Amino acid sequence: MRTRNAVAKDYYGILGVNRDASDDEIKRAYRKLARQYHPDVNPDPEAHEKFKDINAAYEVLSDDQKRQIVDLGGDPLAPGGGGAGPGGPGAGPFVGFQDIMDAFFGAAGGASRGPRPRTRPGSDAILRLELDLNETAFGVEAPITVDTAVVCTTCSGAGTAAGTHLATCEACGGRGEVQSIQRTFLGQVVSSRPCTVCQGYGTVIPSPCPTCAGDGRVRTRRSLTVKIPAGVEDGMRIRLAQQGEVGPGGGTAGDLYVEIHERPHDVYSRKGDDLHCRVTVPMTAAALGTRLTIKTLDSEEPVDVKPGTQPGATLRLRARGVPHLRGTGRGDLYVHLDVRTPTKLDADQERILRDFAKTRGEEVAELSKQGGFFSRMRDAFNGHA
Numbered sequence: 001m002r003t004r005n006a007v008a009k010d011y012y013g014i015l016g017v018n019r020d021a022s023d024d025e026i027k028r029a030y031r032k033l034a035r036q037y038h039p040d041v042n043p044d045p046e047a048h049e050k051f052k053d054i055n056a057a058y059e060v061l062s063d064d065q066k067r068q069i070v071d072l073g074g075d076p077l078a079p080g081g082g083g084a085g086p087g088g089p090g091a092g093p094f095v096g097f098q099d100i101m102d103a104f105f106g107a108a109g110g111a112s113r114g115p116r117p118r119t120r121p122g123s124d125a126i127l128r129l130e131l132d133l134n135e136t137a138f139g140v141e142a143p144i145t146v147d148t149a150v151v152c153t154t155c156s157g158a159g160t161a162a163g164t165h166l167a168t169c170e171a172c173g174g175r176g177e178v179q180s181i182q183r184t185f186l187g188q189v190v191s192s193r194p195c196t197v198c199q200g201y202g203t204v205i206p207s208p209c210p211t212c213a214g215d216g217r218v219r220t221r222r223s224l225t226v227k228i229p230a231g232v233e234d235g236m237r238i239r240l241a242q243q244g245e246v247g248p249g250g251g252t253a254g255d256l257y258v259e260i261h262e263r264p265h266d267v268y269s270r271k272g273d274d275l276h277c278r279v280t281v282p283m284t285a286a287a288l289g290t291r292l293t294i295k296t297l298d299s300e301e302p303v304d305v306k307p308g309t310q311p312g313a314t315l316r317l318r319a320r321g322v323p324h325l326r327g328t329g330r331g332d333l334y335v336h337l338d339v340r341t342p343t344k345l346d347a348d349q350e351r352i353l354r355d356f357a358k359t360r361g362e363e364v365a366e367l368s369k370q371g372g373f374f375s376r377m378r379d380a381f382n383g384h385a
C-alpha cells in the first residue's frame with residue numbers, strides 16, 4: 001500500500017455502519033440514506049453534498065477491493081490513493097444508477113453501469129502440483145505446464161486487425177447503454193439497459209484480429225519453473241504473481257496459485273513438521289535391548305532400543321523431521337516400536353522359552369491340554385504383571 005497522504009474519509013461513519021458490517025447491512029444503510037438525501041427529494045444544498053458523500057461511501061464499501069484499501073487506512077477515491085486497477089480512470093462510473101433506483105423501488109435485476117471497459121483484469125488460475133515428501137521437505141524447483149490465456153501477439157491485446165481501430169457504437173453513441181424515460185414520483189427518471197449492439201462496450205470492432213477474434217488474448221500452454229521452498233505442506237498454495245489468465249482486451253494477468261499435494265510416503269506419515277514411522281523389533285531384542293539403524297529422510301541414525309522396551313514405545317529423533325517453512329530448525333522423527341512375538345517355535349525354542357518362563361515364575365499351561373486356559377492364565381499372571 002502507499003503511504004497515506006491525507007486523512008482518509010470515514011466511509012463507515014458516513015453510512016453509519018460498523019467496520020464489520022456485511023454487504024447487506026451496507027446496502028440497506030445506503031438505500032435508507034439515499035432515500036433521505038436524494039436531491040429530488042431533499043432540495044437542501046447540504047443534502048446534496050451529503051448525498052454525494054453517501055454515494056462515494058457506498059461506491060467504496062460495496063467494492064471488496066476498495067473496501068480493503070479503506071480497511072488498510074487508505075482512501076481509494078483520493079487522487080493517487082491506490083487501488084485504481086488496470087482499468088484505470090473511468091473504469092466504472094460512480095455509484096450505479098441502478099443502485100439509486102433500488103433505493104427507491106427496491107432491488108431489480110439488470111444493473112447498468114455505462115460503457116464497460118474492453119480491457120479488464122484477468123482471473124486467477126490454480127494448478128495442482130503433486131510432490132513427494134522429500135520435495136516438500138527440502139524444496140524443489142518443479143517444472144509445471146500452465147494452460148492459460150496470454151496476450152494475443154498479433155494485435156498486442158487490442159483485438160483489432162492490423163491497421164484498423166475501434167469504432168464508436170452507433171446504436172448507443174458510445175455510451176454502452178440505451179436509455180428510456182419513466183415518469184415517477186421523483187419526476188422523470190431515466191433508466192438504462194446495456195446496449196446489445198456493442199454488448200455495453202460503447203465501441204465495436206469493425207475488423208477483428210484474425211488470431212484472437214477480437215478478444216485480445218489467446219489460450220496457450222506455457223512451461224514454467226516454480227520454486228518450492230523447503231517445508232511446504234499439503235494444501236498450501238504458492239502464488240505466482242501475474243502468471244494467471246490474461247484479461248479480455250489484454251488486461252493485466254491474474255495470479256497463478258500452485259496448490260501443493262503431497263503424495264503419501266511408504267514409510268513416514270507427516271503431522272505438521274513431525275514425521276512418524278513404525279519399526280518392528282523382535283521380542284528378544286525388545287527384552288535385551290539392541291541398536292537399530294534408522295533411515296531418516298536424509299541420513300541414517302543409530303538408535304538404541306533400551307532393554308525392557310515395551311510394545312508401542314516411541315523413540316524421538318530430534319530435528320530429523322521436516323524443516324520448518326518459517327524460521328530455522330526442523331520437526332522431529334518419532335519411531336514407534338512394534339514388538340514382534342515369535343509365531344513359530346521349534347521344539348528347542350519352545351523348551352527354552354518354557355524354561356525361561358519357569359525361572360520367571362510365569363509358567364503357563366500348554367495350550368494343547370486345554371481346559372480353562374484363560375482362567376489359568378489369569379492366575380498365572382496375577383502378581384507378576
Ligand SMILES: [Zn+2]
Pocket residue numbers: 152153154155156157158159160209210211212213214215216217
Ligand atoms: Zn489478436
Ligand SMILES: [Zn+2]
Pocket residue numbers: 169170171172173174175176177195196197198199200201202203
Ligand atoms: Zn452500443
